Amino acid sequence: MKSNQINSKRELALELLKPGDDSKLLTSLNSCVRCGLCADSCMFYKAFKEAKFIPSAKVDLVSSIYRRYYTATGKIAPRLFGAKELDDKMEESMVDLLFGACTMCGRCVKHCSIGVDIPYVVRRGREMLAVMNMVPQSLQSTVDAAINTGNNMAIPEDEFVDTIKWMEEELIDEMGDENARIPLNEFDKEIFYTLNPREPKFFPLSISAIAKVFYAAGESWTLSSKFYDVTNYGFFNGNKVEAAQIAGYLYDEIKHLRGKRLILGECGHGSRAHRWEGPNYLKKTYDFDNITVVELIGEYIRSGRIKLDKSLVKEKHTIHDPCNLVRNGGLMKEIRFVVNSSVSEVIEMSPYGEDNFCCGGGGGALAMSEYNDRRLKIGEIKANQIKATGAKVVITPCHNCVDQLLQINHTYKLGVTIKTIAEVVADSLVISK
Amino acid sequence: MEWFNYLAIFTAAICFTTFLYRLIYLLSLGLPKDLSKETGSVKRGIIYSFTGAMSPMEKESAFLHLPTYAAGMLYHVGIFSSLLFFVWVIVTLFVPITLPSLVSIGLVILLSLSSLAGFSILIKRVISKELRYLSCADDYISNFLTTISQVAAILYILVPGSQVIYFIIMALLFTWMPLGKTRHLLYFFFARIHLGFFYGRRGAWPTVNKS
Structure with missing residues (x-):
């Protein structure tokens, strides 16, 4: 009976590798030549120097199964063509390497001699594990919390409302204006803003920072007290149904509140999951604007809706580029425009931009406590990058990155401050009374 | 014509037909259907994918491994030259023409160098622990x-x-080409197209000049 259940789950997983009409999948599974030149572009290989961490080896986990079940050569002569069974041992390796040793940052893709979309293959491998109920429990719990409560930290609505009211009082005091607001659940606003639940839970001052920016811009905006979570860990656990459900929460809420623009808060994967993947999860085009807060602030600066005085922020800053916003989101230039408008001195890491290293917390790694040691070990690369800049402040428009950078800061004794973009913009705001 | 001529021509025809079938199939599938709102340009992304993004200065797989990269490039130039040479050889079976001696000498030099490059890549695969881990027959x-x-x-x-x-030997090569990893001859181009599509429509490619 149990054996039948395992087999039927494996059959479902194998269905996901069926060539069908997915040109990208077919291409990705047939392109890798196992030259191994991607090794030095992967943080896991650089940190551990073990062959199993080479991106090509991760691709091969999935493509070897494809060859075994969907190619004549793999069926006839599996050893000759490196075709492998989907069995217990393979599943164990897939969980360990596709969940536990890949942040899907995509750095290897750019440097691959062929151009194999390695995270795409890794994600397909994760999808296979998801249908076999083999997602690491810690990651699945995060998704479950988002599905069941509307936010991945399961923050009760009244607790969230209290935090927002508290931040509103702070804003009123700071602005010296009784009319300063952090609106909740208001209808027909221009901006429907979203947050990473880490903000109300651990970093409420980042909410007051963006509220200050909106105040200065005279923006018409609102938050929802129920569905404000910009994250979507369904993007990482490989369960497209759950990813679609989470994407649907924000879609339905902006429709409900009749917002005009969905502004994605400072979260790399969340921005990607809602902006680029969301319409595909939900199988519909969005009839409202769907952009990141970095781009919105860029608009404010260009149009003169907010005035910044970068001489107010004098420390040496550096930028950590979130993979999903820069390499996979095209926002490198926009992030620099906003940061350079806000602070006096910026020194780039080496490398930076689309070549930048992941902080180590991507791909759901922050949620997977099983792999904490690995996550902190690969974070040493980022720590060394930061140290080399001599910067006192690291700016990053992603709360997941903030969390990982805070841990790196502590572990590797960097002595830096980590800030979001809204925070540095708020620090340099010139508010005319 | 001798039996070995027929054998090579037959296997070459099978190989060509297989690749042609796969090419038509992949083309028929088209680009991915993406419902998100494009902010960049797919066209520019795909062009960049085949040009700037292929520059050795853009790829760690090239600039961190210059000897291997140079060997790989030379090897591939040799492969395409030897395939073209095969076409020429087949033509000469029907039309009595000879290769100019200068071209012959140039080809011998090129193929000698590319063969050395090919063997060096093979030796690297044999002696490198990491590459042996990745490799199958x-x-x-x-x-x-x-x-x-x-x-x-x-x-x-x-x-x-x-x-x-x-x-x-050519018959063996043509038999193996569609079966083994040599089939990346076709999939390489589609991999680059998909990358250009993905990064282009998000405005991530062409990359911003950092200087």
């Missing part, structure tokens, strides 16, 4: 066959009477 066979086919082409030009060896 196909990796060694594909590399060996494509390299030895270039050596056979040199023999064909320089050693009268080496025709049988040349045509048999």
Whole structure:
């Protein structure tokens, strides 16, 4: 009976590798030549120097199964063509390497001699594990919390409302204006803003920072007290149904509140999951604007809706580029425009931009406590990058990155401050009374 | 024509037809359907994918591994040259023409260098612990066959009477090409198109000039 259940789950997983009409999948599974030149572009290989961490080896986990079940050569002569069974041992390796040793940052893709979309293959491998109920429990719990409560930290609505009211009082005091607001659940606003639940839970001052920016811009905006979570860990656990459900929460809420623009808060994967993947999860085009807060602030600066005085922020800053916003989101230039408008001195890491290293917390790694040691070990690369800049402040428009950078800061004794973009913009705001 | 000529032509035809079928199939699938709102340009992304993004200065796989990269480039130039040479050889079976001696000498030099490059890549795969971990029999066979086919082409030009060896080796290569990892000959181009599509529509490619 149990054996039948395992087999039927494996059959479902194998269905996901069926060539069908997915040109990208077919291409990705047939392109890798196992030259191994991607090794030095992967943080896991650089940190551990073990062959199993080479991106090509991760691709091969999935493509070897494809060859075994969907190619004549793999069926006839599996050893000759490196075709492998989907069995217990393979599943164990897939969980360990596709969940536990890949942040899907995509750095290897750019440097691959062929151009194999390695995270795409890794994600397909994760999808296979998801249908076999083999997602690491810690990651699945995060998704479950988002599905069941509307936010991945399961923050009760009244607790969230209290935090927002508290931040509103702070804003009123700071602005010296009784009319300063952090609106909740208001209808027909221009901006429907979203947050990473880490903000109300651990970093409420980042909410007051963006509220200050909106105040200065005279923006018409609102938050929802129920569905404000910009994250979507369904993007990482490989369960497209759950990813679609989470994407649907924000879609339905902006429709409900009749917002005009969905502004994605400072979260790399969340921005990607809602902006680029969301319409595909939900199988519909969005009839409202769907952009990141970095781009919105860029608009404010260009149009003169907010005035910044970068001489107010004098420390040496550096930028950590979130993979999903820069390499996979095209926002490198926009992030620099906003940061350079806000602070006096910026020194780039080496490398930076689309070549930048992941902080180590991507791909759901922050949620997977099983792999904490690995996550902190690969974070040493980022720590060394930061140290080399001599910067006192690291700016990053992603709360997941903030969390990982805070841990790196502590572990590797960097002595830096980590800030979001809204925070540095708020620090340099010139508010005319 | 001799039996070995027929054998090579037959296997080449099968190989070509297989690749053509796969090409038509992949083309028929088209680009991915993406419902998100494009902010960049797919066209510019795809062009960049085949140009700037392929620059050795843009790829760690190239600039961190210059000897391997140079060997790989030379090897691939040799492969395409030897395939073109095969077409020429087949034509000469029907039309009595000879290769100008300067071209022959140039080809021998090129194929000698590319064969050396091919063997060096094969040796690297054998001695490197990491590459052995990644490799299966196909990796060694594909590399060996494509390299030895270039050596056979040199023999064909320089050693009268080496025709049988040349045509048999080419027949083996054509048989293996659609089966082994050598099929990346076709998939490479689609991989670049998909990358250009993905990064182009998000405005991530072409990349911003950092200087």
